[in-house]
Amino acid sequence: MDDLLADFVAETREMLQAIEGEIVAWEADPADRERLDAIFRFVHTVKGNCGFFDFPRLERLSHAAESALSEVRAGRRRASSTLVTAVLAVIDRITDMIEAIDAGEELPEGGDDMLIDALEPGRDEPDSEMIQAGEQTSPRAARTGNTRSIRLPVELLDRVMSGVSDMVLARNELARRLRDHGADPALQAPFERLSTILDEVREGATRMRMQRLEHLFGALPRMVRDLSAELGKQVMIDLEGGDVELDREMIESVRDPLTHILRNAVDHGVEPPAERLAAGKREIGIIAVSARRTGNRITIAVSDDGRGIALDKLAKKAVAAGVASAADVAAMTGEQKLDLIFAPGLSTADTVSQVSGRGVGMDVVRANVEKFGGSVSVSSKEGRGTIVFLHLPLTLSIVEGLTVKVGPHTLGLPRSYIVEIARSVSRSVEVDRLGDGIFLTFRGERVPCLDLAEVLGLEEKVDLDRATFVFLRLVSGDLFALAVDRVLDNEDFVLKPLSPALEAIGLYGGTALLDDGKPILKIDVPRLADAYGLASHTRIRTTIQERSAEASAPVEHAVVFTSFAGRRRAIRMAPIRHIHTLPVSAIEPTEAGMLATVDGAILPLLGTEGGTFTNETITALRLGDGEVELLYAVAGIVDSVELPGPVVPLEGEDTLEGTALIDGAIVGVIDAHGLFARYGRTAMPAQRPTCRLPGSDPWVASFLEPLIRSAGYDVLGDSDGCAADITVTLDTAEEPGGAAAAVVRLRSRPEGAEHDPESIYRYDREGLLSALARVRTGAR
Amino acid sequence: MGSLLLLTRIGGRPAAFRAEDIGSIVELTEIAPVPRAPDFVAGLTGLRSRALTVIDSRKALALPGTPDPPDVRAPVVEVGGHAYALLVDRVDDVVAAEGEPTPPPATLGPAWARVACGMIETAAGPAVLIDVAALVAGPHRAAA
Incomplete structure (x- = not known):
């Protein structure tokens, strides 16, 4: 019986959440038959359920609401605002009672009759007027039925989750052992199948914890309605992206910050109707809440078309509150001033209202959101409105x-x-x-x-x-x-x-x-x-430096893709010749690795580690260095981008050249040199040419040498006596000693070409490689 | 009668844990030390998908020295939703308690008294019954 009761409470609560938005929508458009039906279904269900549990008061309330609504459904009565308010009051009372039942307390006493009376057709309202036939909107398409669902304790989900995590760890361990012991192909295939299934299970288990944002959005229309009524404003709320899924714990964490931002928008953002009309706006303010998912983050934007944030006023307040000095403020850009809104103890409101109060400011919102790994930003145009962005990670964990x-x-x-x-x-x-x-x-x-x-x-x-x-x-x-x-x-x-x-x-x-x-x-x-005292409490940067170095750097393009192992990777555009779709039948595993036939040529196929061929075709990048070609399998192409900034070398990952920051994510950049050095070897000339490098410079040893080696040279030091095919010098115009067929001069700085037109900037990879290639073809 | 105890030695002295406090016994293969951690925290170790905080029971009792040779087996306990592995001198046996625990005598000394919830008789002799929550809190909480 207790279980049944708990189910009843949980189910009613869920319905209450879902219904709130409907009620407000119904009030806005009382002729909306679909909303009316939804609300009617709710009270009807509650009535049915509580009769079963013997809650006579709950039953009487829901029965009264049901009767009133069925009159409306039958067209005998109109949904006036009085009726809507009365139905809302009944639903509020039902909510209270449900909470009391859940807490095992006595139901709150009395007052039911008043609520029920309020549902009766009023004396001063033309409630009982017949509704004219033409007023009814055409019925919308019926909603699709609910998908089947069951209720599960979160604890059980967590247990399943951690079990799946354990399995993934065990799988990784097994994979390592299989690799170390030289995998038997008879084991490899079933292992890979298991691995793929496990990945699917893991994804499913992760999704079990996800909840649609609708659960959060459901309560917002009612809140905005109540708030705006209280403040004498007219506000419409527009919700978008309710189908975006978020970890359920995250949804709970974001509830308070989002509520606070909405309150701010209604209270401080949207102007009273008269002021709006005077400003040439519609009487009704619009607050739009939208959510969308980008990669592993969710962005919720709350925008209003209200008065916006007056930067100068904000700056003055900041000075008055001692957050910043007048000199600081004078030097700030608009963006920096706007950021003052997050300073503790600042509010843009002239008056302290009951709604937003003065206790909680945007600083608290920011602190709370950061606590779970999110961030908040604001953009505003005075007179036009404000947008607050909440950026959230997909899961807490x-x-x-x-x-x-x-x-x-x-x-x-x-x-x-x-x-x-x-x-x-x-x-x-x-x-x-x-x-x-x-x-x-x-x-x-x-x-x-x-x-x-x-x-x-x-x-x-x-x-x-x-x-x-x-x-x-x-x-x-x-x-x-x-x-x-x-x-x-x-x-x-x-x-x-x-x-x-x-x-x-x-x-x-x-x-x-x-x-x-x-x-x-x-x-x-x-x-x-x-x-360590590194964080200032307001976001005031004393100096904003010009980043001239960045602007002059040559732009390189790269293709970003998802690797077979599920990682996001990038590869420079230069070696990519073609993107192929290959049938799996064209792939042949051999002792030396995968081979694939494409356009009548047999090429090594790389990049298949950590994944399986689940589809009939795969996508592969055909890479070429002008001489040798190979294929690199990808699970999916994401985008082609400009490589921003330098590629930072990464140790312990010999297949990666390094990492780059692309769209805010660290992406591993495939070392194409390494690929060709390792797999393109067959086509290399048997006798590797030699290259002499200046030995003393650490940059040479860690950067230049690997590059030269992967370009197919044996490296000689300064002290080696034998003749080199090519000599590379750094920052010197002198001819080096020792016989060399050719000299490539490098310089440390991008500028300086005028002194030595033949020298190459040391990060000019293309220039260096083509110089090496020239020498090599000449040497043969 | 019959309630089971895990009998161990800490600092050479018999120490008993209630069997229901012990989640499992693990073999500690690798302990990753945690920089700046209090000295009674030996580090972290991975147990399946969980990270266990490894407590050096001797240090938690402010006892000197390290067991020689240390037992690689460590009881795992859960306190406040966190899992801990307890380093003890050695894990002896699971024995049945004989009778109910008696209040700890005053002569245990302050460190032992802090982590003791009583004395217990077993077939293998008397032992101090350990309060795991007090043990994993470490010696510094004693002042609080």
């Missing part, structure tokens, strides 16, 4: 991040803060020690830097000459860097909460298991920044 190594420790950094990664040896970073602090000069900006080893209290500090710097931008806009020994890889962290003893350290924001089952800790970036 999965965070994209980067693993870094410091001493013996592997740690995770959440991706959302990372703006750039630079290596000390790349010389794009200057390191200064001032006092006890470390400061970097990077792209004309001076950035404070923390030695992560020092932060962690390790004995051995990070060697700043060989360190990798991860640049992190806090939501407040402050930039700082962390010096680490190495950057390892991109990972999706499935975050688990920390035990209290570890939480108390104040450095970590959760733990996650890597694919191999090893636990790592995620650094809590905001807390770290706070602990």
Whole structure:
């Protein structure tokens, strides 16, 4: 019986949520038969159910509402605003009673008769007028029936989820063993099938936790209706994207911030009708709430067509509140001023109203949203309206991040803060020690830097000459860097909460298991920044530097795709010759790897690791270096993009040239040189030509040498006596000693071509490679 | 009568856990140390899809030294929704309690008294019955 009762409460609550929007829509258009039917069905169901449970008061209320509504349905009565209000009051009372039943309390006493009386046709209302036939709208297409569903405890879902996670870990372990022991093809095929099925199950299990945003949106029309009525405003709400799915915990977390933003929009955004008319707007303000999903993030935008935010007024308030000085404010751009809205203790309202109050400001909204890994931004035009964007991660528990190594420790950094990664040896970073602090000069900006080893209290500090710097931008806009020994890889962290003893350290924001089952800790970036005083409390950047270096960099294009292993990868456009769709029958696994026939040629097929051929055809990129061709299988092509900024080398991933930041995501860039070096070898000349490099420079050793090697050269050092086919020099115009067939001169800076027109900028890959190619064809 | 206990040794002394407090016994293969963690936290270890906080029971009792050789088997307990693996000198046996626990005598010493919920008689002799929540909280909480 208790189970039945709990089901009744849960079901009624769910219906209540769903019905709220309908009621407001019905009020706006009382002739809307479909809405009326939905509400009628609700009270009818409640009446039926509570009769069964013996809740006489609930039954009487729902019966009264049902009768009144059935009169309307029969066309004997009109849905006046009085009737709507009375029905709303009944539904509110039903809600209260349901809560009381759930809490096991006595139902709230009395007042039912008044509510029921209010449903009766009124004396001063022309309620009983017959509805004219023409007033009825044509009935809309009936809704499709509900999909079948069952109710499950969240705990059970969590258990299934963690079971699936365990299976994935076990699968990865098994995959590693199979690889290490040389897989028997008889095992490989069923293993891959199992693997694919498991991935599907995992996706399904993840989706089980998802809920449509409708659950959140359902309550909004009613709220806006009540608010605007209270404030004497007329507001219409427009909801879009209710079918977007979000982790149910996330939906709960976003409820309060969203409610607050909506209140602000009604209270401060939308003007009273008279003011709107005077401004040449429609009397009725429109608030649009829309949600959409991009990649792993959801954006909810709340826009109103109200008065917008007066920047100067806001700035004055900020000065008055002591958030910023008059000089600060004078130097701010519009965007920066707008950002003051997130400063603590600021409100744009002249009067403190009952609705928005003064207690909770946008600073609290921002803090709450950031707590679960989201962010808030605002855009506004004075007189035209305001849009508030909530950017949310898809789930609370999965965070994209980067693993870094410091001493013996592997740690995770959440991706959302990372703006750039630079290596000390790349010389794009200057390191200064001032006092006890470390400061970097990077792209004309001076950035404070923390030695992560020092932060962690390790004995051995990070060697700043060989360190990798991860640049992190806090939501407040402050930039700082962390010096680490190495950057390892991109990972999706499935975050688990920390035990209290570890939480108390104040450095970590959760733990996650890597694919191999090893636990790592995620650094809590905001807390770290706070602990070291790196976060200013308002977003005021003292200097905004011109990023001239960026503008002059040559634009390179790349194709972004999803790899067979499900990772997002990019490959430079240059080596791509063609995109093929190949039948799986054209693929032949061999001892030496996959081969595929295309256009009568047999080419090696790469990129199939970690996936299976589930379709009859696959997509493959045909790559060529002018001599050798090979195929690279992809699960799907995402986009072609400009490669923004430099590709940052990544250690421990020999198939990747490095990573680039594309559309806010870190994407691994396929090392095409590496591919050709490894798989195009058969076509290489047997005798590799030799190349002499200046030995002393670390840049040469770590950057140039691999490139030269992958271009097919054996590398000789300065001291090797034998003759080289080609000599490369850096930043010197002199002819080097020793016999060489040809010399390629590199220079460190992009400029300077006028002094030495034949020299090549050292990052001019194309130039360097074509120079090498010229020499090679000439040498043969 | 008959309630089961897991008998272990911590700092050379018998320490008993209620069997219902123990989720499982794991073999600790690898413990990832946590920088800046209090010293009674030996680190983290992965158990299937969970990360366990590894508690060094000796240090949690403010006892000196490390067991030699340490037992790779560690009882796993759950406190406040978090899973912990407990490093003990060694895991002895599962035994039946003989009688009900008696209040801890005053002479246990402050560290033991903090984590003890009583004394218990077993077939293998008397043991201190450990309150796992107090144990995983570490010695620093004692002051609070």
